[in-house]
Amino acid sequence: MGSLEALVRSWPVAADLSAHPGVFAATLAGSPAASRVGPVKTIGDRAARAGPGTAPIDLADGSQDLIVSLMSLHWANDLPGALSQIRRALKPDGLFLGTLLGAGTLKELRAVLTEAELEARGGAQARVSPFADGFDGAALLQRAGFALPVADVDRVTVRYPDLLALIRDLRAMGETNGLAGTVRPLTRAIVGRAARLYAERHADADGRIPATFEIVHLAGWGPHESQQKPLPRGSAKMRLADALGVREQTGEE
Numbered sequence: 001m002g003s004l005e006a007l008v009r010s011w012p013v014a015a016d017l018s019a020h021p022g023v024f025a026a027t028l029a030g031s032p033a034a035s036r037v038g039p040v041k042t043i044g045d046r047a048a049r050a051g052p053g054t055a056p057i058d059l060a061d062g063s064q065d066l067i068v069s070l071m072s073l074h075w076a077n078d079l080p081g082a083l084s085q086i087r088r089a090l091k092p093d094g095l096f097l098g099t100l101l102g103a104g105t106l107k108e109l110r111a112v113l114t115e116a117e118l119e120a121r122g123g124a125q126a127r128v129s130p131f132a133d134g135f136d137g138a139a140l141l142q143r144a145g146f147a148l149p150v151a152d153v154d155r156v157t158v159r160y161p162d163l164l165a166l167i168r169d170l171r172a173m174g175e176t177n178g179l180a181g182t183v184r185p186l187t188r189a190i191v192g193r194a195a196r197l198y199a200e201r202h203a204d205a206d207g208r209i210p211a212t213f214e215i216v217h218l219a220g221w222g223p224h225e226s227q228q229k230p231l232p233r234g235s236a237k238m239r240l241a242d243a244l245g246v247r248e249q250t251g252e253e
Helices: 002-006 023-029 046-050 079-089 107-121 134-143 163-173 188-202 240-244
Strands: 014-016 040-042 064-070 090-101 147-160 209-221
Touching (some): 023 040, 064 079, 107 163, 107 209, 134 147
16 A cells, blocks of 8 residues: 555546455545545456456456555466466556565475374375565566566464464465365374474464464556656666775675
């Protein structure tokens, strides 16, 4: 929301591609930017947005001033393809804002489930959905054709009484494993072993276990001739070392 508040311009045609509709509109209602954003159109039904896969985005090319996708794109089987569809739907100089879960999400859970299953079965299946690396966010936007791509990463740690409490919360959020194919069910023994490993390796002094959620924030623009462009290589009139007041070092030093 801070991005919209910092930009002094209007967004008459806006679309929300989020899995949970209404969250953006409710947040926007209390923001100084509310008067500058037109009615936010929710695209598609909730099941299509929240389910795994990459359904076609029902937006005409070049039709939107603003597109928002909150905590949905980590479900896409083809993330670059989804971002390309969003970029095509933007008007020139239109803005895309998105958030998704990144690769560091649930790293503790992934590790203990894998180890517990390996011990019991001699092999392990993926139990946590794969997530894109947050540090690749700007490159993904650039690959999809966005101008002025920006990616930031926040890490949030949430603490739970035990592993089962974490699993219940993930189910309530609709963020359980969405991988296609046959997944062999975990046994009580494997889950119990994973819970013990989690507690042994990660529990706080009060016995609560941490779960990491990595949130990737994306921002990109539809290309337009008015946007600033990087200067060509070799056009600088001052060395960086001189600007910083330091001695330039070669790679051999």
